[in-house]
Amino acid sequence: MKNTNSIKFIFIILFFIAGVLSSLFLGGTGEMNDYIFYAIRIPKTITAIIAGCTLSVAGLILQVIFRNPLAGPYVLGISSGASLMVALTLIGTQSVFLMEGYYASKSLVLFSALAGSMAVTGLILLLSKRIGSNVILLLIGLMIAQICGALQGALEYFADPGKLKSFVMWSMGSLAGTTLHDSLLLATLGLIFIAATFFYIKPLQAFLAGQNYSESSGIDYKKNRFVLILISSALTGITTAFCGPIAFVGISVPLLSRLIFKTSDQLTQILSSILLGAVLLLFSDMACHVFSQYTLPVNMITTIIGAPFVIYLLFKNRQV
């Protein structure tokens, strides 16, 4: 089993390397120079890798906590909270250029997304202290997502076409909108929170067996659940802030990881989710540029390509 998993990891790493090289050197117009490589390709590649890692880990944490393969950053309303705050910023204000300086104004969108995701996270965490049942917490998260969606819909309804277009484009997700500085900042923040996850492998392992088992193993269930939801929200929030909401990755990658590595060992699952998430987004980005005259939105690719593949795998392996 160990040897099989090692071989699987090697293959995934090879795919990862292929994805990185493709992202850096293939596609586009076929022309390459230093500027394109350093200012466009490298930031995009770093963003794809980090976004894939963070969303996958965020999804894995939530699926373990809620013991539900459909749990992900969207279902708790975290992404919806981020989208709502960005909608308020882009649509609700006269202009997005309210503050001086590039980092201030693009930061406004970034902080809005973070603030929105943290606000929803705060609410979920507050409720998690009072509500023991994960099912109820998940349902509340779904309702919060619905409320955020409805408010966002109202803003969109009254928005003028130009601002609405800006927001719609943001909500399609983007891996290429980051500069080198942005991508390094995303990488730093993302890696900090991913690293924090590794300190909670034992609680995650225990959570698989449920709350009672966890507590009987000496693990403070509520406290660890609190921290893990916080980590998951932070991972989702920072990625959404830099890239917009990217669909499907948080749900599908942990699922794919479990299908490939048929083990409940959470260290294996975290490592494989990190790699698979990066691979998925690297190849999705390549698929976005398959037509020379059009760049497709990354959300469309991650969902259209990924979802049927997961359905196929689920048919083949009925226990997930």
Next chain:
Amino acid sequence: MISCDQNINVQDHTVKELFTDLRPVGDLKFAKRFSISENASLKMICLFGNKDPKDTSAIYYLIKDSTLKLSGSNKRFILNGKCDRIASLSSVYSTMLTELGETEKIVAVENLDYYNNPSLLEKNRRSALVELSKGPEIDLEKTILLKPDIVFTFGMSGSVPDSKLTNAGIPMVIAVDHLEEHPLARAEWIKFFAAFTDKMDRADSIFNETEKNYDKLRSMTKGVDFRPTVLTEIKTGELWYVPGGKSFVSTFVKDAGGKYLWDDVQQSGSLALGLEEIFVKAKEADFWLNQALVNSKKEMIEQEPRYADFKAFKIGQLYNNTLHTNEKGYSNYWETGITHPDQILSDLIQILHPELNVSENKLFYFYQKLKD
């Protein structure tokens, strides 16, 4: 020209008699999506379809002979005489109507937030104008209660309830001027609106002047030695929508003596490209036009710092069509420029070929250089 229409019913006459001596009106030179003809009894205005310009999508009969009792089906609209109460759901059409001297006939518009038109804004201050859609859909009840003789809207609008208005006896015109391929063709649509208000002479005069100015300006750039390259638009999210080679932008740049970088793309619609594709083709572009709502180089950098790596940015050759904007930030470029493409061309020639001195006073109508 249609010689007989089987979707018309008429009392006391044969349909064939109705169409006797129908002669074309308006001497259309560029516009292909409508026709006007008339005889002693009626005026017939035909709209030609979205997909096939030969397909008649609607016909409007303006009855001159009050004894005629006409009824129609299948997108045939009967109007008694000319229109005196007009709901205009496009600032472009409103501009054409006000230039025809029909401001007082406009009883409603869609949303004044988009308007720079001083006569309509003044009419609104007198509370003599109704707004029908502050959101994406028009207020159906308000529209019906207003009892306009006609509602003008445009073909891309999906939010106007076509059958509900026509069932209430209000004819609707879904104009397709945006499908015309040349700026002069779209400007010629002033004759279309003039047909509904009996102002054809005035429309002819306005259009002839526009055409004469446009041709004079275009001829001045025919012999230029150097055609500067032009990039347009900015990113929206990850994508950069650049108009195709058959778009108005491409035509204007060519007629202004420039070279539009995507003039070889055989479509009028936009291409959705990434920053890399744009950079490869346009990093050395001499001029950069039409940066949406941006008013300064600083704002551009705030949105995307990599704009600073384009040559046009470095040498400060950035021009946007936001010289005149209203309180809400909307410019008059489309509102007025569609009717006066000669003014757009004048601005562009002054930008791309200032040595030609097309305007003695260096008067700009729509464009301004971006501030730092």
